[in-house]
Amino acid sequence: MTDATERPEPAPREPVVLGIETSCDETGIGIVRGTTLLANAIASSMDEHARYGGVVPEIAARAHLEALAPTIHSALAEARLGWSDIDAIAVTCGPGLSGALMVGVAAAKGLALATGKPLYAVNHLVGHVGVDLVTPDSEPLEYPTIALLVSGGHTSLLLVRDLVSDVELLGETIDDAAGEAFDKVARVLGLPYPGGPHIDRVAVGGNPKAIRFPRGLSLPKDMAAHRYDFSFSGLKTAVARWVEARRDRGEEFSAADVAASFREAVADVLLTKALAACADLQVPRLLLGGGVVANARIRELAAERAAAAGVTLRIPPLELCTDNGAMIAALGAQLIMRGHAPSELGFGADSTLPVTDIQVNVSQ
Amino acid sequence: MSAGGELLLAIDTSSGTSVAVVRGERVGGRRVLSEATELDTMKHAEVIGLLIERALAEAGVVVSELTGVVAGMGPGPFTGLRVGIAAARAFALGADVPLRSVVSHDALAFSQAQAGVTGDLLVVTDARRREVYWSLYRLAANQGAPVRVDGPGLAKPDALPHPHALALEAAEDSSRVSAGSLGLVALELLTSGGEFAGDQALYLRSPDVTLSAGAKRVTQ
Numbered sequence: 001m002t003d004a005t006e007r008p009e010p011a012p013r014e015p016v017v018l019g020i021e022t023s024c025d026e027t028g029i030g031i032v033r034g035t036t037l038l039a040n041a042i043a044s045s046m047d048e049h050a051r052y053g054g055v056v057p058e059i060a061a062r063a064h065l066e067a068l069a070p071t072i073h074s075a076l077a078e079a080r081l082g083w084s085d086i087d088a089i090a091v092t093c094g095p096g097l098s099g100a101l102m103v104g105v106a107a108a109k110g111l112a113l114a115t116g117k118p119l120y121a122v123n124h125l126v127g128h129v130g131v132d133l134v135t136p137d138s139e140p141l142e143y144p145t146i147a148l149l150v151s152g153g154h155t156s157l158l159l160v161r162d163l164v165s166d167v168e169l170l171g172e173t174i175d176d177a178a179g180e181a182f183d184k185v186a187r188v189l190g191l192p193y194p195g196g197p198h199i200d201r202v203a204v205g206g207n208p209k210a211i212r213f214p215r216g217l218s219l220p221k222d223m224a225a226h227r228y229d230f231s232f233s234g235l236k237t238a239v240a241r242w243v244e245a246r247r248d249r250g251e252e253f254s255a256a257d258v259a260a261s262f263r264e265a266v267a268d269v270l271l272t273k274a275l276a277a278c279a280d281l282q283v284p285r286l287l288l289g290g291g292v293v294a295n296a297r298i299r300e301l302a303a304e305r306a307a308a309a310g311v312t313l314r315i316p317p318l319e320l321c322t323d324n325g326a327m328i329a330a331l332g333a334q335l336i337m338r339g340h341a342p343s344e345l346g347f348g349a350d351s352t353l354p355v356t357d358i359q360v361n362v363s364q
Numbered sequence: 365m366s367a368g369g370e371l372l373l374a375i376d377t378s379s380g381t382s383v384a385v386v387r388g389e390r391v392g393g394r395r396v397l398s399e400a401t402e403l404d405t406m407k408h409a410e411v412i413g414l415l416i417e418r419a420l421a422e423a424g425v426v427v428s429e430l431t432g433v434v435a436g437m438g439p440g441p442f443t444g445l446r447v448g449i450a451a452a453r454a455f456a457l458g459a460d461v462p463l464r465s466v467v468s469h470d471a472l473a474f475s476q477a478q479a480g481v482t483g484d485l486l487v488v489t490d491a492r493r494r495e496v497y498w499s500l501y502r503l504a505a506n507q508g509a510p511v512r513v514d515g516p517g518l519a520k521p522d523a524l525p526h527p528h529a530l531a532l533e534a535a536e537d538s539s540r541v542s543a544g545s546l547g548l549v550a551l552e553l554l555t556s557g558g559e560f561a562g563d564q565a566l567y568l569r570s571p572d573v574t575l576s577a578g579a580k581r582v583t584q
């Protein structure tokens with residue numbers, strides 16, 4: 001509570017920001033104070049998508065509408081704060097599923113107007129990088145850094161020279177996101193959604209070199225045009241063909257070997273390209289983000305390859321790698337601390353918001 | 365704000381985007397202080413904040429004076445409908461005032477009743493994909509909130525129920541839900557102790573998905 005006898009305060013050096021994230025199937029509300037994480041409340045509609053084998057946009061959007069208010073309550077309770085303690089609101093306006101994004105955008109505008117707080121409309125992918133700043137007990141993020149963001153919705157390689165003013169897209173998937181490939185291969189193997197954890201489980205004890213599955217966009221001719229881009233559609237098809245051929249011949253095969261070999265192909269291509277970017281651009285820092293980072297082999301191979309290349313590797317805790325509101329609050333807080341003006345109210349949801357648009361509709 | 369009065373922010377995005385501020389006094393009646401509307405049905409998320417801001421400014425009302433928020437719950441096309449409900453819920457949460465839910469068709473029926481229409485009225489609005497949403501009202505003179513006797517429902521335009529009723533068709537003008545009317549319906553319900561709508565959005569359609577039949581073969 002602000003005491004009426006207090007002197008008017010300047011813009012807070014460590015603003016308390018509430019972040020709203022609804023770009024995919026997680027309703028995330030996070031609260032940070034500067035670079036300190038105060039709350040990270042998440043409601044997920046993942047279970048409702050399970051029987052469809054992937055995220056159904058309309059189901060995700062409906063779930064966001066119902067989860068928003070309870071999740072905001074949880075976050076405020078977790079941080080032990082009331083509206084008078086909040087300095088600003090930040091919201092993901094893209095990229096993501098447009099119907100899902102719109103729920104968060106509309107709620108953020110309603111909240112900002114009701115509470116009189118400034119509103120920051122920010123980029124989801126840049127949020128994945130910004131979350132590293134609120135990771136408890138971590139050293140400040142150094143720039144420039146390469147960021148590899150891998151989830152069911154995106155697979156992007158970024159060069160971050162400055163979190164709030166200079167982010168460049170080096171490459172991204174030209175077809176499926178890496179997380180989608182995990183889901184599809186899981187289906188081929190008869191495993192449930194989401195595929196990542198199940199592939200990980202089945203891969204235990206499997207030989208990652210048993211089957212040489214293709215590494216998308218890694219041939220010399222592809223590397224010329226798509227050095228930092230990814231493709232997982234061919235890999236998924238290759239796994240399906242391999243499995244179907246064995247099944248058609250009535251041949252036994254090791255699901256563990258298939259899962260391990262597939263996972264190896266994904267991890268290999270992700271990290272080969274990420275470390276190529278580190279080497280080419282002479283950036284000895286790599287940050288991972290996105291839900292697919294939960295995959296044990298990807299983390300393990302990242303640690304091996306980064307160490308071998310003399311690259312410092314940062315992986316935020318898993319609950320901050322998956323989509324969440326804290327990452328949006330963290331980015332909002334950085335924008336405020338660097339003196340950026342709020343967003344004007346007329347922005348919409350942009351499902352393909354480019355990564356160079358760190359904040360949209362900045363007031364003049 | 366006089367004691368016993370209501371000052372409501374009403375939001376409806378079941379067709380275009382409409383935001384209004386309405387006042388209800390114990391004596392002195394009920395009126396729409398301001399109404400801000402965008403007819404474009406593809407711009408809900410962009411305009412919702414600007415229209416709330418404009419409606420409050422034109423009414424000369426600040427947030428702390430409001431006694432409640434009214435949300436139009438549809439029926440209406442999903443993506444747009446959710447924008448208004450999300451904004452209304454969040455606004456009520458931030459302003460710490462109660463949220464009231466009203467069926468959007470009630471606002472259309474209320475406008476007709478105000479214009480002197482009586483008898484059975486079938487409100488029909490566009491549901492896209494060659495279907496319409498409908499609700500049946502029984503309107504009487506000096507009735508207060510309109511009495512919905514059937515619906516809301518979803519139908520093919522040539523298979524609408526209640527053919528005997530006067531149909532308020534999904535013509536451009538009649539299908540634009542006014543937040544001012546929605547707010548007035550809420551004031552009527554508050555005064556009469558009538559029942560508000562449930563707190564679920566009125567989608568009236570399941571999400572468009574088919575169950576996966578397992579993995580598809582890639583080899584022929």
Ligand SMILES: [Zn+2]
Binds near residue numbers: 291
């Ligand atoms: Zn993400």
